[in-house]
Amino acid sequence: MIAPAASQRLRPAPAMAAFAMLAVAAVVSVITGAADLPVRGVVLEVVDRIPLLEVDSGFTARQRDVLWQLRAPRMVIGAVVGAALAVAGAAYQGVFRNPLADPYLLGVAAGAGLGATLAIITGLASTPLLPAAAFAGALVAVIVTYGLAKLGGAGRTTATLILAGVAVASFFTALQTYVQQTSSDTVREVFAWILGRLATFGWSEVLLVVPFVAVSAAVIVAHRRHLDVLAVGEGEAAALGLDVGRVRVLVVLAATLATAAAVAVAGLIGFVGIIVPHAVRLLTGASYRVIVPLSLVGGAAFLVFADIAARTIVSPAELPIGVITAFFGAPFFAMILARSRGAG
Amino acid sequence: MRRTVALLLVSLALVATACGDDTQPANDTSFAGDAATTTTAAATSTAPPADAITTSGVETTTSALETTTTTAVAAKVFPITVGSDAGPTTIEAPPVRIAALSATHVEMLYAIGAGERVIAVDLFSNHPAEAATKPALDSFNLNVEEVIATDPDLVVLSFDPVGAVEALEAVGIPTLLLGTATTLQSSYDQMKLLGSATGLEAEATQLVEQVAADIDAAVAAVGDRAAGITYYHEADPFTFYTPTSESFIGQIYGLFAMENIADAAPDAAGQTFPQLTPEYIVDADPEMIFSTDPSGDVTQYEQREGWGAMQAVASGDVYFLDPDIASRWGPRLADLVAAIATALIDHVG
Numbered sequence: 084m085i086a087p088a089a090s091q092r093l094r095p096a097p098a099m100a101a102f103a104m105l106a107v108a109a110v111v112s113v114i115t116g117a118a119d120l121p122v123r124g125v126v127l128e129v130v131d132r133i134p135l136l137e138v139d140s141g142f143t144a145r146q147r148d149v150l151w152q153l154r155a156p157r158m159v160i161g162a163v164v165g166a167a168l169a170v171a172g173a174a175y176q177g178v179f180r181n182p183l184a185d186p187y188l189l190g191v192a193a194g195a196g197l198g199a200t201l202a203i204i205t206g207l208a209s210t211p212l213l214p215a216a217a218f219a220g221a222l223v224a225v226i227v228t229y230g231l232a233k234l235g236g237a238g239r240t241t242a243t244l245i246l247a248g249v250a251v252a253s254f255f256t257a258l259q260t261y262v263q264q265t266s267s268d269t270v271r272e273v274f275a276w277i278l279g280r281l282a283t284f285g286w287s288e289v290l291l292v293v294p295f296v297a298v299s300a301a302v303i304v305a306h307r308r309h310l311d312v313l314a315v316g317e318g319e320a321a322a323l324g325l326d327v328g329r330v331r332v333l334v335v336l337a338a339t340l341a342t343a344a345a346v347a348v349a350g351l352i353g354f355v356g357i358i359v360p361h362a363v364r365l366l367t368g369a370s371y372r373v374i375v376p377l378s379l380v381g382g383a384a385f386l387v388f389a390d391i392a393a394r395t396i397v398s399p400a401e402l403p404i405g406v407i408t409a410f411f412g413a414p415f416f417a418m419i420l421a422r423s424r425g426a427g
Numbered sequence: 428m429r430r431t432v433a434l435l436l437v438s439l440a441l442v443a444t445a446c447g448d449d450t451q452p453a454n455d456t457s458f459a460g461d462a463a464t465t466t467t468a469a470a471t472s473t474a475p476p477a478d479a480i481t482t483s484g485v486e487t488t489t490s491a492l493e494t495t496t497t498t499a500v501a502a503k504v505f506p507i508t509v510g511s512d513a514g515p516t517t518i519e520a521p522p523v524r525i526a527a528l529s530a531t532h533v534e535m536l537y538a539i540g541a542g543e544r545v546i547a548v549d550l551f552s553n554h555p556a557e558a559a560t561k562p563a564l565d566s567f568n569l570n571v572e573e574v575i576a577t578d579p580d581l582v583v584l585s586f587d588p589v590g591a592v593e594a595l596e597a598v599g600i601p602t603l604l605l606g607t608a609t610t611l612q613s614s615y616d617q618m619k620l621l622g623s624a625t626g627l628e629a630e631a632t633q634l635v636e637q638v639a640a641d642i643d644a645a646v647a648a649v650g651d652r653a654a655g656i657t658y659y660h661e662a663d664p665f666t667f668y669t670p671t672s673e674s675f676i677g678q679i680y681g682l683f684a685m686e687n688i689a690d691a692a693p694d695a696a697g698q699t700f701p702q703l704t705p706e707y708i709v710d711a712d713p714e715m716i717f718s719t720d721p722s723g724d725v726t727q728y729e730q731r732e733g734w735g736a737m738q739a740v741a742s743g744d745v746y747f748l749d750p751d752i753a754s755r756w757g758p759r760l761a762d763l764v765a766a767i768a769t770a771l772i773d774h775v776g
Contacts, residue, residue, distance in 0.1 A: 117572035117575070118572045144599065148599055149575060149598055152597040153572065153594055153597065400570055401568060
């Protein structure tokens with residue numbers, strides 16, 4: 084594990100910086116868009132929502148609807164999905180002791196994608212069974228990836244797990260494409276979703292995903308110290324009295340659930356789980372006590388920013404958000420790869 | 428730190444629930460085409476209100492007698508609830524700013540006399556020529572806020588992979604989702620539905636009668652001379668995905684009792700657009716080939732390996748159809764049928 088001078092505890096400054104970034108992202112996101120919403124009116128609208136406060140924002144009913152029915156849920160879902168993917172990435176990296184682990188590269192997202200596609204073509208889109216199906220697919224994928232990497236045996240390196248993940252991802256993507264092709268009625272619906280999108284969301288999608296992400300994030304945050312202990316080595320962790328197997332299973336389940344929930348609403352958005360935890364690591368140190376909570380907040384901010392880029396770069400059209408995260412993520416991945424090889 | 432994170436999660440959840448109280452339209456998951464809904468919905472209205480016609484400045488072709496009749500019932504017409512593939516929607520007053528994000532429906536709206544009320548079109552809208560001068564949005568990659576920014580009072584879409592209907596309805600803009608027609612009747616139903624939605628029902632009925640009469644005339648001109656003639660309709664020269672007789676375009680050829688070579692394709696079962704192989708097409712050796720290639724260049728067929736010996740290619744029976752007319756299900760269907768009829772008369776001599 085790459086370790087610049089590690090600080091063990093989360094200090095207030097970086098935490099505040101992360102929250103400030105999220106706040107800026109949220110505000111910019113809400114005031115950016117084709118429909119004209121003046122900043123002042125947006126601020127007054129938000130104030131008006133505070134209980135007991137009544138102010139007139141001067142907004143028309145249409146403007147109010149655009150703000151509360153389109154922009155606000157989209158911003159919130161971006162934040163929730165970003166937080167889920169980033170914290171899942173950090174969790175996988177800790178559990179597998181592999182700096183390259185990421186929901187996308189481990190094949191977990193592809194497994195969730197297959198599960199979700201099956202759910203969509205059987206007409207279960209927008210029901211709680213969608214995340215459930217995605218979770219089932221994701222779980223199978225992570226088990227297969229881990230099993231394959233174990234087969235790799237003694238000569239296991241950081242690359243083995245990722246190669247297993249690539250194989251699993253390709254396999255699940257192939258299955259997913261097959262399923263998609265055989266049901267041409269929903270092909271476009273699935274296609275729009277598979278590239279990753281936050282395009283049109285209402286509060287129903289927010290409610291669909293928030294409980295799952297909240298539970299998994301809570302589990303991962305609660306185990307952040309254990310991830311630090313695991314980082315030292317399995318034998319050492321066991322010697323220190325840690326039930327390695329139990330921690331592993333719990334954290335992997337939580338990370339997989341978070342991934343599945345994110346994929347179920349937003350499709351395949353890659354590299355968030357790589358970029359965010361590593362950026363935190365580079366800036367603050369290697370302790371999971373810092374990485375996990377900051378990834379949660381930083382991931383939320385990152386994806387909200389990525390979404391702003393996705394809908395402004397080719398305006399009036401929209402880019403799939405997965406294109407944006409891959410554009411930044413792939414070079415970042417190369418950098419981490421080079422560093423982890425250097426570190427042995 | 429644990430507290431901070433817990434706070435974040437709780438606040439996210441709070442925002443979600445607090446705002447969730449707002450009117451949230453029932454989640455409609457069935458975006459798949461449903462011709463039955465369209466049909467029933469078209470019947471709900473009666474006639475166009477006279478005031479709608481005057482405020483929008485649209486010139487109508489109705490006779491003086493008809494106009495008098497419609498004025499009497501005008502008050503009853505709006506608000507009107509019409510049902511499209513995405514479910515019912517209510518239109519409060521005759522729409523005067525229509526974002527028609529589908530080339531087919533732009534043509535329909537112009538044909539019923541609502542052209543001047545169209546304020547935004549789709550990138551592919553090129554007919555009538557005036558439609559191409561209006562602001563165009565990319566309906567295949569739709570940005571909902573761009574639609575809202577045009578301030579429409581009615582939006583028409585032909586497909587919706589990203590839930591735009593739900594979003595537009597959430598901000599109070601009535602939106603019609605009218606998917607690709609599956610039969611001639613469903614095309615007529617869409618014209619009538621747009622008539623109801625714009626208060627131009629009489630014009631829409633007249634249009635449907637005109638299109639149907641033109642189609643009948645073109646079919647009658649050929650008579651039974653085309654029965655059993657085998658044909659291949661090339662929709663895509665690269666992948667050879669081909670419509671069968673069950674598809675919409677296939678039904679048009681079916682009016683002439685022609686025989687589609689794609690029907691017998693190995694994996695055509697249950698599909699309206701199976702993928703053929705060049706080998707299969709050469710082997711089937713259709714009597715006529717209909718191409719939608721805009722270049723109109725017949726030498727490309729002569730140059731394809733093995734195609735030169737096919738009877739249609741060797742004897743000059745490759746006919747070119749306007750790709751726009753052949754891919755839309757609007758009022759120019761009559762032109763499509765006429766073009767096929769002309770080709771058939773040329774072929775049978």
